[in-house]
Amino acid sequence: MTQEFKFTVNGKPVSVSLGNEETPLLNVLRNELGLMGTRFGCGLEQCGCCMVLIDGEPEKSCGKPVWSIAGKTVTTIEGLGSPERPHPLQQAFIDEQAGQCGYCLAGIVITAKALLDKNPSPTRAQIAAALDSNICRCGTHNRILRAVAKAAAQIRAGAGA
Amino acid sequence: MNAPLPGPLADNPSLDRWVSFPSPGKVGIFTGRVELGQGVLTAMAQIAADELDVAMARIVLRSGDTELTPNEGYTAGSQSIQFGGVAMRQACADVRALFLNQAAKIIGCAPDELSVRDGAILRKDAATGQDYWTLAGAVNLAVQATGSGPRKPIADMTVIGGSSERLDLPDKIFGNAIFIHDMRLPGMVHARVVRQPNRGATIDAVDEKAILRAAKTPVQFVRHGSFLAILGDDETAVDLAATAAVDHVGWQNVEAPTAAQQEANWLLQRPAVDRIFGAPDEGNPQGRQRFEATYTRGYLAHASISPSCGLAEYRDGHLTVWTHCQGVYPLRAALAKTLGLEASAITVHHVQGSGCYGHNGADDAATDAAIIAMRMPGRPVRVRWRREEEFVYEPKTPAMIVKVRALVDDAGKPVDWTQEIWSPTHNNRPGAGGNLLGALALPNPPPEPPPNDVPESNGGGATRNGEPLYDIAAKRIVHHLVAETPVRTSALRGLGAMPNVFALECGIDELAERVGKDPVDYRLSIIADKRARAVIEKVAAMARWDAKAPGGAGHGRGIAFARYKNRAAYSAVVVELDVAEEIRLAHVWCATDAGLVINPDGAINQIEGGIIQSASWVLKEQVRFDNGVSSIDWETYPVLKFSEVPEIDIELINTKDEVPLGVGEVTAGPTAAAIGNAVSHALGARIRDLPLTRERIMAALLKE
Numbered sequence: 001m002t003q004e005f006k007f008t009v010n011g012k013p014v015s016v017s018l019g020n021e022e023t024p025l026l027n028v029l030r031n032e033l034g035l036m037g038t039r040f041g042c043g044l045e046q047c048g049c050c051m052v053l054i055d056g057e058p059e060k061s062c063g064k065p066v067w068s069i070a071g072k073t074v075t076t077i078e079g080l081g082s083p084e085r086p087h088p089l090q091q092a093f094i095d096e097q098a099g100q101c102g103y104c105l106a107g108i109v110i111t112a113k114a115l116l117d118k119n120p121s122p123t124r125a126q127i128a129a130a131l132d133s134n135i136c137r138c139g140t141h142n143r144i145l146r147a148v149a150k151a152a153a154q155i156r157a158g159a160g161a
Numbered sequence: 162m163n164a165p166l167p168g169p170l171a172d173n174p175s176l177d178r179w180v181s182f183p184s185p186g187k188v189g190i191f192t193g194r195v196e197l198g199q200g201v202l203t204a205m206a207q208i209a210a211d212e213l214d215v216a217m218a219r220i221v222l223r224s225g226d227t228e229l230t231p232n233e234g235y236t237a238g239s240q241s242i243q244f245g246g247v248a249m250r251q252a253c254a255d256v257r258a259l260f261l262n263q264a265a266k267i268i269g270c271a272p273d274e275l276s277v278r279d280g281a282i283l284r285k286d287a288a289t290g291q292d293y294w295t296l297a298g299a300v301n302l303a304v305q306a307t308g309s310g311p312r313k314p315i316a317d318m319t320v321i322g323g324s325s326e327r328l329d330l331p332d333k334i335f336g337n338a339i340f341i342h343d344m345r346l347p348g349m350v351h352a353r354v355v356r357q358p359n360r361g362a363t364i365d366a367v368d369e370k371a372i373l374r375a376a377k378t379p380v381q382f383v384r385h386g387s388f389l390a391i392l393g394d395d396e397t398a399v400d401l402a403a404t405a406a407v408d409h410v411g412w413q414n415v416e417a418p419t420a421a422q423q424e425a426n427w428l429l430q431r432p433a434v435d436r437i438f439g440a441p442d443e444g445n446p447q448g449r450q451r452f453e454a455t456y457t458r459g460y461l462a463h464a465s466i467s468p469s470c471g472l473a474e475y476r477d478g479h480l481t482v483w484t485h486c487q488g489v490y491p492l493r494a495a496l497a498k499t500l501g502l503e504a505s506a507i508t509v510h511h512v513q514g515s516g517c518y519g520h521n522g523a524d525d526a527a528t529d530a531a532i533i534a535m536r537m538p539g540r541p542v543r544v545r546w547r548r549e550e551e552f553v554y555e556p557k558t559p560a561m562i563v564k565v566r567a568l569v570d571d572a573g574k575p576v577d578w579t580q581e582i583w584s585p586t587h588n589n590r591p592g593a594g595g596n597l598l599g600a601l602a603l604p605n606p607p608p609e610p611p612p613n614d615v616p617e618s619n620g621g622g623a624t625r626n627g628e629p630l631y632d633i634a635a636k637r638i639v640h641h642l643v644a645e646t647p648v649r650t651s652a653l654r655g656l657g658a659m660p661n662v663f664a665l666e667c668g669i670d671e672l673a674e675r676v677g678k679d680p681v682d683y684r685l686s687i688i689a690d691k692r693a694r695a696v697i698e699k700v701a702a703m704a705r706w707d708a709k710a711p712g713g714a715g716h717g718r719g720i721a722f723a724r725y726k727n728r729a730a731y732s733a734v735v736v737e738l739d740v741a742e743e744i745r746l747a748h749v750w751c752a753t754d755a756g757l758v759i760n761p762d763g764a765i766n767q768i769e770g771g772i773i774q775s776a777s778w779v780l781k782e783q784v785r786f787d788n789g790v791s792s793i794d795w796e797t798y799p800v801l802k803f804s805e806v807p808e809i810d811i812e813l814i815n816t817k818d819e820v821p822l823g824v825g826e827v828t829a830g831p832t833a834a835a836i837g838n839a840v841s842h843a844l845g846a847r848i849r850d851l852p853l854t855r856e857r858i859m860a861a862l863l864k865e
Contacts, residue, residue, distance in 0.1 A: 020377045023397045031396055036343035037336015041466055042548040046795040077336030093334045097326060097762055100770055101198025101516035102333025103466045128803040135795060137466045138198055138516045139773030141806040
């Protein structure tokens with residue numbers, strides 16, 4: 001028995017038909033909607049690779065059954081910006097060359113976006129505390145912390161977020 | 162007489178294996194090295210752009226592909242730039258010379274009157290109407306490299322030595338499909354493997370009904386011997402089924418590692434292959450003072466952020482495999498053996514995965530996909546390991562025991578040094594005879610490979626960096642290659658270098674302490690190597706090292722040094738930290754001499770990553786066993802978090818040397834030892850066992 005689930009992703013209404021209402025949002029994004037920027041890391045809500053915004057709040061999409069998303073608004077990394085129109089966070093990550101393997105980056109940028117939406121002037125310690133919901137195994141932490149601080153400064157100075 | 166060709170170029174001498182001019186304005190560059198998050202592709206593009214005198218934007222890179230690229234074995238051991246980059250540079254120099262010769266013939270001048278600007282051939286700085294692409298039809302690149310093409314002098318380099326932005330980062334930051342995990346092929350089926358718990362375990366019973374119930378959506382089973390896979394069109398169903406299958410598949414002959422086997426000391430009781438090499442051991446005829454100390458480290462996981470993934474398709478008698486492993490050619494050879502195919506019937510393409518830091522599950526996941534694909538011709542198969550599967554079944558880096566013994570002269574300096582090492586192998590790669598996991602579950606599994614480790618000619622495995630670089634009259638290594646291990650072990654960043662440098666650099670600090678010498682001064686008093694002295698002096702200056710800084714009150718500083726493999730980059734590290742119940746890193750300084758640096762920002766990124774990863778190993782990491790591997794996720798195998806990472810300052814010195822030295826693993830050992838030395842300074846008590854857990858800190862304090 002398939003069911004239909006309707007919600008909004010990156011500003012566009014979507015509708016997916018699924019046989020299992022427990023299907024994680026992560027799998028829906030990647031396998032049904034072709035949005036590959038949200039990554040699978042653990043499926044256990046531990047590593048943050050699959051972070052998305054649900055109604056503006058950072059959530060690990062691997063643990064969100066699709067039924068719980070119905071009617072909600074989801075923002076993924078693809079919804080933040082593009083090479084032509086990068087979000088200030090994305091531009092700052094490029095400016096700081098804040099990545100090694102880069103597998104964790106999409107989730108980290110999303111977590112950082114949620115932080116800056118609430119706290120436009122975070123300290124290094126506050127950025128680090130927010131990003132403790134994400135794991136980086138390559139050791140790019142300091143570049144990432146610098147990139148988030150830089151993006152915050154640019155947003156405060158008027159860059160479009 | 163030309164100098165011998167760089168190794169990878171001698172192995173793949175045809176220049177068309179390295180460079181092509183596929184279409185006007187484009188330069189094809191082929192490298193056997195693969196992107197593991199270390200930025201190697203960007204560095205290779207820089208090398209080619211500089212040596213061919215073309216803009217970076219013209220370069221189209223292909224890497225790690227058995228159809229296209231040179232066979233450079235494994236992307237490992239910090240050798241990509243030191244060897245592969247040097248080969249690329251010479252290949253490009255040879256190609257450039259062939260084009261200048263051809264242009265000179267057409268123009269009617271001497272080749273040395275010509276130069277290249279962004280691919281255009283100039284004569285005395287004036288346009289000639291010729292460029293690489295007008296000449297490409299007349300220049301045959303299917304010729305052997307000679308090594309005679311003049312390499313551009315370092316002083317004239319414009320791209321090498323500059324921090325070009327990483328070519329792969331934008332896709333990762335904008336969330337594009339760049340990883341192997343993102344590949345979706347037409348008609349593709351998702352698959353998971355129900356892992357054989359150990360070699361020799363056989364399937365007893367499969368409760369298919371229970372597994373199908375858990376899947377909620379139909380899935381299929383594929384079984385061959387004790388190799389069992391679950392497939393389906395819906396990834397969620399396949400995941401649910403695979404998770405349920407752990408409890409619904411019965412196995413016979415199960416052996417599970419025990420808690421007692423978890424600690425390094427278990428290795429002392431085991432059968433081993435013993436070797437002694439270096440200076441003969443003459444005992445202690447002069448009755449010198451002795452120093453002896455034993456250091457240990459437990460098993461570590463690579464703990465790649467993403468579980469391994471592989472894709473395969475068997476069609477019309479040809480197997481195509483997509484993998485994020487470190488060596489496509491060795492994997493192809495191992496797959497040919499496992500599947501009974503000719504190597505020519507297999508193509509292996511590298512596609513990026515998450516950082517691996519060594520031999521993780523990548524080869525095995527590709528093998529899983531290949532085994533399944535062979536049984537369903539025409540259908541692409543995608544296997545993605547579960548998180549727990551990666552933690553339990555990836556090859557671990559071995560636990561190690563390192564005992565250092567020194568004889569000391571009247572001035573307190575070591576004159577005789579023995580490094581005695583107990584370790585399982587650091588090399589179970591398929592290219593070294595290690596078995597692919599899936600192959601062990603098939604009928605007629607391959608035999609256990611004989612005990613072996615990376616030979617010293619290739620930097621050594623357990624013995625890597627076991628020999629101090631210090632000026633010590635007699636040095637020797639005693640190596641016990643432990644033959645039986647509770648879990649499969651293989652290469653992790655630095656191999657034996659981390660435990661060896663931890664032991665010998667903590668040992669050097671202990672020797673300095675015995676004679677009341679400052680650790681920096683003491684090191685400088687026993688080493689003549691100028692580049693070693695330079696990094697030690699530089700890091701001491703960076704950290705404003707103060708010989709008289711008091712310790713013992715919970716705040717400490719430590720220094721350590723190594724030259725990776727005693728033949729790659731030099732690095733010295735100073736760590737400042739606080740110890741209460743736990744260790745809090747405050748600041749790390751690092752000076753590194755990697756010789757010619759292709760991309761300084763990229764090198765610093767690698768060095769910093771190495772520091773943070775090593776700090777994570779030292780402070781937090783050990784794979785636990787409890788009737789099986791019990792480190793199964795990020796809660797049971799925690800790694801360093803953002804809020805635990807210190808500020809880090811890194812400086813590169815001697816960056817315009819002619820010769821590049823591999824840098825990716827150089828900080829693993831010095832960081833570990835500098836933390837060990839700083840903890841000792843902070844506590845006034847030495848902890849010689851890693852990781853530096855709260856229990857060990859408390860025990861060390863109680864002992865004082």
